[in-house]
Amino acid sequence: MVIPMFQWTQDYAVGVEEIDREHQGLFALAEGMHQAMLAGKGKETLKCLLADLLDYTDCHFCHEERLMKQIRYPDLQGHRQEHRDLRAKVQVMQDRLASGEITMTIEVVQFLVAWLKQHTTTSDRRIGGHLKAGEEVRGQK
């Protein structure tokens, strides 16, 4: 039995089921890359990972931003900017890959995991907090 290295746990829970489920998908992408790297096959997987990452974040960020609009999240712009920054960074990585630079697997996986952990435990959690606070207020009324 192999213990996963990058596994979504309750420590990363935002409190919104849909978002948590999508975060699990992002962690699974990182874990897939990690497993490929363990076998020394990271370079073969890199192209797929970056493509999947862009696809997945397209969908996930869209959901998050829609939710933020619905709940009138005050830092929508700041959060959206974080999403744009990630996409830009992934895009740059894709360009580097297309230009023949394939030796960046360690950088990619470290960046992705650091971003995921940081983003889910701070920025995304604030959304969950805001949502919960709103529900409590409505409940009191």
Add this chain to the structure above:
Amino acid sequence: MVGQFDSDRQFLERMEMGRQFQVNHHDRPANIAGGPGAFPSLAPGDIRRPTTKGAVYDRYECWAKFHAMKRELGWLLERTITVVGRGHRAVSNDCAALLDRVITDLEGLNRATEQDFLTIGGHLMGFVTGARQLSSDMAALEQIFGRQDGQASQVLSRVLERSQQMEARAETGDQALAGVCDSARHIGRTFRGFQDTVSVFRVLGSLTRIETARLGNAGEEFGNLAEEVTTLTKSIEASGQGILDASAALHQKLQSALTKVTGLRASELAELPTLVGEVETGLRSLEERHRQAIEVFLRQAAEYEKVSAAFEDLITAIQFHDITRQQVEHVVDTLRRLRTEFQGCRNRSENLDVRAVLALQSSQLSNAEQVFGASVGRIERDLDGIAGRVREMAETSKTLMGSSANEQDSFFLQMEGRFTAILKVVGSCATADVETQSVLGELEATVKGMRDSVAEIRQIEIRIRRMAINATIRAIQIGDAGSALNVVADVMQRLALDSGGITDAVAGDLDAISGAANRLSGDSGWTQSGEESETGSVLPEMRAALLELHSSSEASSSRLSQITATSARLSEEIRSVRANFSAATIFTETILGACSLIDGIGGQTKPVVRDTKVAAERHLEDFASHYTMQAERDVHQSLATGAAKNQAAPADAPAEVPFEEELGANVELF
């Protein structure tokens, strides 16, 4: 069960039967299921004996033995309590209430400690899996390090060697291209002078035509001369212009190639030795890490053995909990029956010493507390030991990774950056090489075209000189009238000779260019060289080797990350379980409280009268012969021989937990 016996004699006979059963069972365990009829409490079909020996068979034996003895113990307890009841009518209802409290406390204690141990047991498999994962990761990492041992430095040596060759080649190529450039420029200058010669030829053609016309019939034979001079002049002009254009284009291309090679030398190629040096330093560091890793692996393999042994100890220690649990359960059973008797205040015999029974229960509890305390101490020590060892593994792995507080600075990330930079330089060299080869190919074609033009001009020069000689002869034949033409023919001949000098110079320049081009394409380069040219290009081979080195690096990095994370997680989980493991304190407090209460109750009961003392002792002995566990028998024996419960082990001295083989007849193990 009570009431099944018509007399005390029958009761005692039954007890004897039970004792005999126990003795027989210990001597010949296989007999137990051989005759259920010989042991009336076991109904036929209650248990089914396994047909083959082994773990299931042994478990069956244990089960059968335990349940038979449990029934026996039940009878004995009931009978004992009946007798106790007869002898101690004076015990108050307060005692019953106190016993209630003790029973509740002890039952609660068993539930609480059971929960604690179940928690540990529940985590145990996870801990063992984590430890196995660590061991497997370390073995995999050692394999990776073993594979890349020496291979990396070999690859980098080749890269460095090639980079030095490329540097040298770039230097000579740079010089050669500069020489070719000069020759091309010289050709251009030379042919710009040639245009003057062509102009003079054109003038001479006109003069020839004028003189021919002036001579009239006498000049008929010069008629074609003017036409031919004009035609040849145009041919020379066209060829010369072709050479001039080719020379200009050649110069431009060479200048471009020269700039690229110079640029390559000045930038990336110049940086390559530094990069390779850095990677070599990194690899030396990696080798050092490898050396450390082997030491660590050896140490950690030993540690892993200790961790495994600690897990074994942990399991044994957890099993001891089951013994003490049973011990407490038996005490509770006894106390519950005593309590029933107190409440009922029925006829009690005077021939059983209630005080002694209670003292025995108190001793059993004290013994359970000591065993439990020792086994909990062992569990705590084992958990601390395992947590400490895996934490050390995490720290060592972190050191091997060269991780700083900021993970972005990790050793492997730096190595990856250097691999990328080297591959980039190798790629640039390959591009420059391809471009240079392309320029050299074009150069060859251009030089060939220029040589053709020069050859054409030379042919024209020969024809002009021949015509000039013929014209001179004809002019001499005409006499004074032909003197002007004679001069024209003479100038024409000299001009053709001058033109020959120019074409010779251009041919010399072209030879120089060809020589330089041959030297450039003949040099051993990155894309082709000596023996490697037969097996394929050097660059792709080197690129593949560098990529393999990177793959190895990424696998090492991931494996070490995994070891670090698993160790840290395992250590943290063990620490958390350990922190929540409060069984020892609760157990000690509850048992001490229970003992105190039991002793208090015992103090309130009447001592047995002298006449009934022997019978009471006999009953106690019979009672003792039906314990289910060796620990209980030991306590009883100790009490019977007069050792006080507190003298069995000093309170502050850690009690030794018996080894597994000392579990004896403790049959209900985890």
